[in-house]
Amino acid sequence: MTRKLDHIGIYVRSIDDAAAIYERLGFPVERVIQFDAGGRAVPIAFIPVAPGVDLELIEAPGALDAGIEPLHHICFEVPDIASELAALEASGVPLADHAPRPGAAARLIAFLKPEAAHGVRIELAEK
Numbered sequence: 001m002t003r004k005l006d007h008i009g010i011y012v013r014s015i016d017d018a019a020a021i022y023e024r025l026g027f028p029v030e031r032v033i034q035f036d037a038g039g040r041a042v043p044i045a046f047i048p049v050a051p052g053v054d055l056e057l058i059e060a061p062g063a064l065d066a067g068i069e070p071l072h073h074i075c076f077e078v079p080d081i082a083s084e085l086a087a088l089e090a091s092g093v094p095l096a097d098h099a100p101r102p103g104a105a106a107r108l109i110a111f112l113k114p115e116a117a118h119g120v121r122i123e124l125a126e127k
Contacts, residue, residue: 006125007046007054007105009072013061015045022047022055030054035104044104052077056104073111073121081108081126088112100126 012018094113103109
């Protein structure tokens with residue numbers, strides 16, 4: 001299937017503070033949303049860094065204070081997420097999500113288990 005890098009998700013303590021360096025580099029925040037993460041609103045900022053590729057800043061100071069690494073995930077866009085998940089599962093790739101679910105950018109997403117990529121979380125997002 002055709003895949004392309006879609007975005008890189010990064011945990012930050014403060015979107016405003018973290019976005020400042022990207023803005024100085026010429027990458028302004030395009031939009032900020034409040035994503036419902038299990039009944040808890042999580043601010044997420046989207047910063048376009050290349051055509052069709054964003055940095056996704058996820059405000060999660062508690063995660064960082066708990067020692068979780070700032071790189072949350074790398075997302076690849078796929079044309080048919082259900083088919084991609086089925087093919088990956090059939091080939092033995094460990095999936096965190098066996099079915100697509102709504103994501104922060106109003107698209108269907110699914111995550112692989114981090115051990116599938118040696119600790120890096122990989123997200124798939126339907127085009």
